[in-house]
Amino acid sequence: MKLRCVIIDDEYLARQRLHKLLEKHHNVLIVGESRNGREAIETIKLKEPDFIFLDIQMPDLNGFSVLNRIKKIPHVIFTTALESFALKAFEINAVDYLLKPFDQERLDTSIKRITSLKKTDKTYELGQKLNNLLKEIDQEKEADHRTEFKIKKNGRLLNICTEDIINIKSEGNYLELHTASTKFLYRGTMNALENELSPEEFMRIHRSLILNKRYIRGCFYLGNSYYKIKLKTGLEFTSGRSYKTNIIRYLEEISG
Numbered sequence: 001m002k003l004r005c006v007i008i009d010d011e012y013l014a015r016q017r018l019h020k021l022l023e024k025h026h027n028v029l030i031v032g033e034s035r036n037g038r039e040a041i042e043t044i045k046l047k048e049p050d051f052i053f054l055d056i057q058m059p060d061l062n063g064f065s066v067l068n069r070i071k072k073i074p075h076v077i078f079t080t081a082l083e084s085f086a087l088k089a090f091e092i093n094a095v096d097y098l099l100k101p102f103d104q105e106r107l108d109t110s111i112k113r114i115t116s117l118k119k120t121d122k123t124y125e126l127g128q129k130l131n132n133l134l135k136e137i138d139q140e141k142e143a144d145h146r147t148e149f150k151i152k153k154n155g156r157l158l159n160i161c162t163e164d165i166i167n168i169k170s171e172g173n174y175l176e177l178h179t180a181s182t183k184f185l186y187r188g189t190m191n192a193l194e195n196e197l198s199p200e201e202f203m204r205i206h207r208s209l210i211l212n213k214r215y216i217r218g219c220f221y222l223g224n225s226y227y228k229i230k231l232k233t234g235l236e237f238t239s240g241r242s243y244k245t246n247i248i249r250y251l252e253e254i255s256g
Contacts, residue, residue: 002027005022005031018053078096095117166180175188226238
């Protein structure tokens with residue numbers, strides 16, 4: 001099981017450098033990045049990372065202000081050019097404090113710390129064991145599940161990870177793949193795509209709608225076999241009656 005992280009820094013080159021330094025750490029998956037504090041709050045709420053690289057000095061909100069506005073705070077590795085914030089950083093139980101410019105060796109030490117912390121987390125260990133078990137039982141089937149879409153847009157070929165897709169809607173002969181920032185058109189049918197996607201990650205709630213389970217905030221019964229599903233993005237959808245079984249199965253999954 002990979003550790004999900006978000007990079008938060010107002011400097012583009014600083015974000016790119018972290019991307020480069022993290023390439024050797026195959027147990028770390030970068031699921032998002034943010035250019036300022038307000039954007040960071042939304043990204044953290046949406047992606048729910050295991051840990052974040054957080055710059056302290058940013059133009060709108062500083063790193064500490066970002067954390068004050070988040071209910072569920074992930075593990076934090078601060079990145080900054082100033083030593084003066086170190087004491088305050090460790091007062092809020094930061095995993096590490098990287099003083100810019102830091103090198104590969106220094107970053108490796110931070111990743112070792114975060115990995116060690118997560119290994120002692122019983123929830124993480126249980127999830128890792130379950131993940132390994134599922135892979136052993138259904139390895140061949142898992143390998144067939146789609147993990148990305150290749151989309152042509154403005155003359156460029158883009159790879160869109162299924163991880164980043166929040167919901168999928170049918171639109172005529174095309175499907176709309178919605179991410180946090182934009183949507184992409186993909187030629188195909190809902191029935192075919194539903195079979196390609198992992199049922200561990202995606203759930204069909206309507207003949208014209210598939211949701212990424214990771215982005216579901218809540219599910220409420222409306223009566224007469226209909227459910228209202230709220231996403232972390234603020235969107236709300238009503239399920240189709242014939243998909244009641246899918247939703248009941250999902251509710252059983254999250255209830256343990």
